[in-house]
Amino acid sequence: MTIVEKVRTICPFCGTGCGMELNVFQGKVVGVTPDWSSPVSEGALCVKGQFGTGFIHSPDRLTTPLVRQNGELQEASWEEATTLIAEAFGKIKERYGGAGFALWSSSRSTNESNFMLEKFAHAVLGTNNVDNCSRT
Amino acid sequence: MFGRGAMSNSQTELENAPLIFATGTNTTETHPVLALRVKKAVSKGAKLMVADPRKIGLTEFAHRWLPLKIGSDTVLYNTMAHVIIEEDLYDHEFVSERTEGLGELRKFLKTYTPEYGESHTGLPREEIVAAAREYAIAERAAVIYTLGVTEHVHGVYNVQALANLTMLTGNLGIPSAGLNPLRGQNNVQGAGDMGALPAFLPGYQRHGDDEARARFEKEWGVELDPKPGLTKVAAVEEMLEDRIKGLWVMGENTIVSEANTNKTREALGELDLMVVQDLFLTETAQVADVVLPAAAYAEVEGTYTNTDRRVQRLRKAVDAPGVARSDWEGILEVANRMGYAMSYSGPSEVWDEAARLAPIISGISYERIEKEGLQWPCPTPDHPGTSFLHEHTFVSGRGRFMMTPHVPAAEPPDDDYPFVLTTGRRRPTYHTGTMTRRDERLNELVPEEVLEINLEDAVDLRLEDGDEADVSSRRGTLRLPVKITDMSPAGIAFMSFSFPDKAMTNVLTTDEHDPQSHTAQFKATAVQIRRVAG
Amino acid sequence: MTQQGQRATINGREIDISEGETILEAAAMVGVAVPILCHDERVTPSATCRVCVVKVEGRRLPIAACAQKIEPGMTVVTEDDDLSTWRKGIIELTLSELGGGACLSCEMHGPCDLHALAAEVGAEPGALRGATSAGPKLDDSNPFILRDYDQCIFCYRCTRVCGEHEQAHAIGPAGRGFASIIATSFDGGLMDSPCTFCGQCIQTCPTGALLDRRMIELLKDEGAIR
Numbered sequence: 001m002t003i004v005e006k007v008r009t010i011c012p013f014c015g016t017g018c019g020m021e022l023n024v025f026q027g028k029v030v031g032v033t034p035d036w037s038s039p040v041s042e043g044a045l046c047v048k049g050q051f052g053t054g055f056i057h058s059p060d061r062l063t064t065p066l067v068r069q070n071g072e073l074q075e076a077s078w079e080e081a082t083t084l085i086a087e088a089f090g091k092i093k094e095r096y097g098g099a100g101f102a103l104w105s106s107s108r109s110t111n112e113s114n115f116m117l118e119k120f121a122h123a124v125l126g127t128n129n130v131d132n133c134s135r136t
Numbered sequence: 137m138f139g140r141g142a143m144s145n146s147q148t149e150l151e152n153a154p155l156i157f158a159t160g161t162n163t164t165e166t167h168p169v170l171a172l173r174v175k176k177a178v179s180k181g182a183k184l185m186v187a188d189p190r191k192i193g194l195t196e197f198a199h200r201w202l203p204l205k206i207g208s209d210t211v212l213y214n215t216m217a218h219v220i221i222e223e224d225l226y227d228h229e230f231v232s233e234r235t236e237g238l239g240e241l242r243k244f245l246k247t248y249t250p251e252y253g254e255s256h257t258g259l260p261r262e263e264i265v266a267a268a269r270e271y272a273i274a275e276r277a278a279v280i281y282t283l284g285v286t287e288h289v290h291g292v293y294n295v296q297a298l299a300n301l302t303m304l305t306g307n308l309g310i311p312s313a314g315l316n317p318l319r320g321q322n323n324v325q326g327a328g329d330m331g332a333l334p335a336f337l338p339g340y341q342r343h344g345d346d347e348a349r350a351r352f353e354k355e356w357g358v359e360l361d362p363k364p365g366l367t368k369v370a371a372v373e374e375m376l377e378d379r380i381k382g383l384w385v386m387g388e389n390t391i392v393s394e395a396n397t398n399k400t401r402e403a404l405g406e407l408d409l410m411v412v413q414d415l416f417l418t419e420t421a422q423v424a425d426v427v428l429p430a431a432a433y434a435e436v437e438g439t440y441t442n443t444d445r446r447v448q449r450l451r452k453a454v455d456a457p458g459v460a461r462s463d464w465e466g467i468l469e470v471a472n473r474m475g476y477a478m479s480y481s482g483p484s485e486v487w488d489e490a491a492r493l494a495p496i497i498s499g500i501s502y503e504r505i506e507k508e509g510l511q512w513p514c515p516t517p518d519h520p521g522t523s524f525l526h527e528h529t530f531v532s533g534r535g536r537f538m539m540t541p542h543v544p545a546a547e548p549p550d551d552d553y554p555f556v557l558t559t560g561r562r563r564p565t566y567h568t569g570t571m572t573r574r575d576e577r578l579n580e581l582v583p584e585e586v587l588e589i590n591l592e593d594a595v596d597l598r599l600e601d602g603d604e605a606d607v608s609s610r611r612g613t614l615r616l617p618v619k620i621t622d623m624s625p626a627g628i629a630f631m632s633f634s635f636p637d638k639a640m641t642n643v644l645t646t647d648e649h650d651p652q653s654h655t656a657q658f659k660a661t662a663v664q665i666r667r668v669a670g
Numbered sequence: 671m672t673q674q675g676q677r678a679t680i681n682g683r684e685i686d687i688s689e690g691e692t693i694l695e696a697a698a699m700v701g702v703a704v705p706i707l708c709h710d711e712r713v714t715p716s717a718t719c720r721v722c723v724v725k726v727e728g729r730r731l732p733i734a735a736c737a738q739k740i741e742p743g744m745t746v747v748t749e750d751d752d753l754s755t756w757r758k759g760i761i762e763l764t765l766s767e768l769g770g771g772a773c774l775s776c777e778m779h780g781p782c783d784l785h786a787l788a789a790e791v792g793a794e795p796g797a798l799r800g801a802t803s804a805g806p807k808l809d810d811s812n813p814f815i816l817r818d819y820d821q822c823i824f825c826y827r828c829t830r831v832c833g834e835h836e837q838a839h840a841i842g843p844a845g846r847g848f849a850s851i852i853a854t855s856f857d858g859g860l861m862d863s864p865c866t867f868c869g870q871c872i873q874t875c876p877t878g879a880l881l882d883r884r885m886i887e888l889l890k891d892e893g894a895i896r
């Protein structure tokens with residue numbers, strides 16, 4: 001009897017890109033089984049992929065935007081946070097142009113998020129200063 | 137050079153390579169499952185040659201280990217190329233049909249004799265000669281490397297010198313061979329593919345390429361700057377000069393991961409607005425002005441591209457906590473507020489736009505990768521994907537031999553800082569530890585940062601296992617326990633950088649970097665080690 | 671490589687065969703699934719469970735398909751009444767060693783190969799009653815892997831995967847017969863062994879003998895399992 005739901009996905013812990021199934025019970029990831037059909041890993045995983053899911057439901061996860069007020073990061077809504085960014089970036093763009101920005105993307109985030117950051121940099125902020133953490 | 141920042145071949149092919157030359161890669165720790173292919177190849181009779189100053193896990197499987205002096209990599213590769221040319225072991229047909237510049241290379245390499253090689257690498261000359269011969273006469277040979285090759289001030293020369301070796305021996309354009317940088321983080325390949333590199337638009341198209349730029353301008357409805365952008369290293373300088381005022385950091389713990397922490401911190405302090413998207417309040421998020429909560433891999437739909445250029449589907453298993461969102465959705469909202477209207481039905485539509493603009497991935501769609509990923513280049517919907525590159529030609533036409541002089545490390549050890557600290561990974565921890573440090577069980581395996589040193593050094597320093605030591609460089613000091621190991625040779629200490637709560641390793645490292653790639657010299661920092669009295 | 675004229679017959683059908691291929695592999699190539707229990711295609715076959723036996727023309731006794739290389743001209747039958755009875759008997763015997771098949775009611779998290787196979791061949795739990803091979807439970811305090819000897823069928827998939835695939839050589843068989851157990855090389859805990867905690871032993875185990883400790887704890891906390 002299978003009591004967990006299995007969702008086929010990719011391990012987030014290194015460039016090997018092993019296939020895995022997240023085992024989900026009542027909305028929580030409880031474990032991992034390998035994706036035997038993955039041509040990359042053919043059923044193998046390493047300690048991080050197999051056992052490293054603890055962080056997903058960590059109580060330390062950020063659950064809401066934070067905005068710095070009087071020197072402290074305070075909880076805010078998406079609307080407040082994004083409005084603040086839009087205004088501040090607007091001012092920087094007016095004064096410095098695209099050269100006033102840098103965007104550092106993540107080698108851990110998805111292709112789609114990386115593409116969006118690239119588009120945002122070029123099309124909205126007018127800068128080509130986009131880099132990622134490939135050199136670390 | 138001949139190609140792109142990607143593996144020329146595939147990890148699955150490694151298993152059938154008659155010879156694997158692993159250099160500057162601690163594969164069993166950094167890519168454990170990929171390392172299974174290397175082990176499998178050895179079980180099937182392959183020769184494994186390992187060049188690494190430390191006695192890393194792979195050496196157990198190697199038939200030849202070349203424990204070269206740290207930072208002498210270019211000399212080793214050049215000497216091997218010298219031997220291959222002088223002993224006429226190179227692939228004449230490949231060299232004449234597909235490369236250019238052999239005459240110049242031969243002249244340039246004249247001085248890289250085995251004697252010269254020995255004096256710089258510390259390896260017996262016979263070993264270097266034997267390694268060169270073995271590599272040259274192997275029917276096919278695959279080079280694999282990671283940051284041990286690139287994280288030096290001469291990182292680019294290292295890569296080019298390895299490229300010379302692969303071209304000389306015709307080890308390109310065939311399966312189970314090639315030049316293979318094993319990409320470290322899960323989507324470092326994809327981030328580059330998507331244009332998150334200052335020199336490129338998505339799909340490795342240059343900003344200066346008029347035809348490509350025009351395609352983007354049309355799709356995005358804006359004019360683009362034909363000049364390349366700034367790397368992180370260059371951007372940090374601009375911040376210190378007050379010329380960059382706004383920074384967006386997507387899921388990156390810059391303060392911990394970049395060399396010379398204190399300088400990075402100072403630069404970030406100069407900004408008008410710094411935005412960080414992350415899962416946790418990382419060391420970097422703590423200094424931001426706005427922090428946006430991000431959804432984790434288990435909570436999003438999307439794709440990652442692994443080290444062998446394989447685009448694979450990521451699927452949502454659970455809901456993100458609170459109001460956390462995927463990175464792209466957060467960016468989208470800000471773009472819209474800034475007056476650039478965009479909307480997408482979901483990540484697959486975002487992918488389709490990228491695929492339209494970047495020919496190397498144009499043939500890939502979510503539908504096609506539902507069952508199994510596809511490897512780029514995959515230009516059309518009926519293209520099967522590409523397991524190994526450069527089959528008939530290089531993207532750049534002929535492969536060009538490059539002159540790769542030996543550049544000594546910045547900041548060599550001296551009387552004040554007599555040890556070399558090299559940094560790297562340990563299997564159970566990942567990068568800055570943001571994720572892995574929050575897993576109780578992984579923490580049990582590697583509970584804290586330790587300074588790994590050789591027994592000989594420990595005796596000299598009167599240090600025992602677990603004793604506290606102060607390790608200092610010209611930029612800072614850290615106090616941490618030592619671990620005596622036979623993995624590091626005398627004179628070389630090792631640390632990871634996955635424990636920012638206990639030891640910010642990059643407080644020590646220098647931001648001296650390769651002038652071409654802007655990759656810092658993480659692999660060699662001169663340090664002093666002292667026993668803590670008491 | 672398929673060689674010219676290299677053919678054999680499986681279940682009445684002529685097929686191309688390749689050098690070095692086992693009967694199991696050749697059958698799989700043409701879509702014939704032979705049931706397996708102790709086999710993991712990534713490692714050397716051990717042919718201990720004998721669930722994969724097939725009939726080969728000219729041979730008196732059935733042969734384990736996982737270990738036998740297919741030969742040109744061979745005629746193989748993978749399915750008939752004799753083989754079904756034989757397989758059913760083997761599964762029932764295996765179950766009897768697990769305490770009369772009590773494990774069939776275990777609520778493991780995932781698919782249990784043994785469980786699935788028992789259903790496939792129509793094995794009756796408790797059809798045979800015999801001595802159980804349950805050894806003492808290994809007190810291994812590692813946080814990752816839970817080992818329950820009561821569910822172990824001593825197929826040695828775990829030890830072979832650990833040695834040949836992961837090449838960690840952390841675990842191996844110790845002792846013989848009913849007293850046999852799976853132990854670390856020096857009999858210490860896994861934490862003090864060369865174990866890399868890759869978890870591949872858990873994943874290859876065809877029963878519930880190896881489990882992810884935290885997953886079981888989480889599911890118990892949620893009341894999902896007892």
Ligand code: SF4
Nearest residue numbers: 011013014018046049
């Ligand atoms: S399971 Fe291990 S080897 Fe595979 S992708 Fe994850 S971290 Fe890399």
Ligand code: SF4
Nearest residue numbers: 832865866868869871
């Ligand atoms: S988890 Fe340990 S015992 Fe199990 S296969 Fe991996 S290395 Fe071997």
Ligand code: SF4
Nearest residue numbers: 822823825826828875
């Ligand atoms: S623990 Fe599982 S894999 Fe190992 S011998 Fe027992 S039943 Fe087989």
